[in-house]
Amino acid sequence: MTKALDGEILDRLYDTVAARKGADPEESYTAKLFSKGTRKIAQKVGEEGVETVIAALAEGPENVASESADLLYHLLVLWADRGVKPEHVWEILAKREGISGIAEKASRSES
Ligand SMILES: N=c1c2ncn([C@@H]3O[C@H](COP(=O)(O)OP(=O)(O)OP(=O)(O)O)[C@@H](O)[C@H]3O)c2ncn1[C@@H]1O[C@H](COP(=O)(O)O)[C@@H](O)[C@H]1O
Numbered sequence: 001m002t003k004a005l006d007g008e009i010l011d012r013l014y015d016t017v018a019a020r021k022g023a024d025p026e027e028s029y030t031a032k033l034f035s036k037g038t039r040k041i042a043q044k045v046g047e048e049g050v051e052t053v054i055a056a057l058a059e060g061p062e063n064v065a066s067e068s069a070d071l072l073y074h075l076l077v078l079w080a081d082r083g084v085k086p087e088h089v090w091e092i093l094a095k096r097e098g099i100s101g102i103a104e105k106a107s108r109s110e111s
Contacts (some may be wrong), residue, residue, distance in 0.1 A: 003072045011086055013073065018080040033077050041081050 020030035033041050048071040057061040078087065098102070 010072065010076065014076045014080065014086045015074075017076050021080070030077055033074075034081060038078075040083055041074065041078050045071070045078050048074050 017030050020028045021034055023031035025032040025035045033044065048067065052064065052067040052071050055067040076086070078084075079089070
């Protein structure tokens with residue numbers, strides 16, 4: 001996979017997005033989202049999630065991929081808005097590696 005297509009793009013995109021804080025909303029869509037606040041950003045994440053679901057149920061893989069990209073971008077804007085660093089999320093995912101979701105759910109219902 002090329003550099004542009006691997007997972008590192010999420011880290012780079014996060015840096016780009018975070019650097020848009022305080023930028024001109026007329027020049028940057030990300031800055032426009034930040035200026036509208038958390039509620040609007042969270043709403044966009046919800047909308048893009050729904051659009052991804054619709055694409056999955058009614059459209060082809062190309063559209064699912066495109067809607068997923070919109071969702072990931074808006075999720076990164078939400079992380080930057082709420083002070084969540086990607087490394088934190090990667091750490092959580094890394095800790096879960098090798099733990100079956102079914103076993104994890106069973107351990108929660110036992111406690
Ligand atoms: N990856 C993205 C990206 N994905 C989607 N979008 C934008 O997300 C918007 C989603 O479209 P919608 O129709 O849902 O949104 P809308 O109608 O404009 O907004 P609302 O009316 O819902 O408020 C479009 O304007 C897309 O261009 C993105 N905008 C920016 N980026 C990245 O962020 C970087 C910085 O962008 P700027 O902040 O605009 O400089 C870019 O170089 C890209 O790498």
